[in-house]
Amino acid sequence: MITIVVLFVLVALAIAFTLALGLGPLAIVPGVLAVAVVIWLLTGIARGATPGRAARRAHKPELLGPGGPDDPDA
Secondary structure (H helix, E strand, C coil), X not given: CHHHHHHHHXXXXXXXXXXXXXXXXXHHHHHHHHHHHHHXXXXXXXXXXXXXXXXXXXXXCCCCCCCCCCCCCC
């Protein structure tokens, strides 16, 4: 969902820069960023990597001990 919002903002910026007088060349920057994001997303989809899969691969944190300042069950 966030990716769609970011892409929408980048496309809106590209259109705004293109329509503004003298700022046409600056429309290349959001366009290049949008293409980079699309390539990044396609690479992630091709690998089968999802945000949930990345979260499941995360290591369990090492706590200081039971009852310590970082113990979530204290």
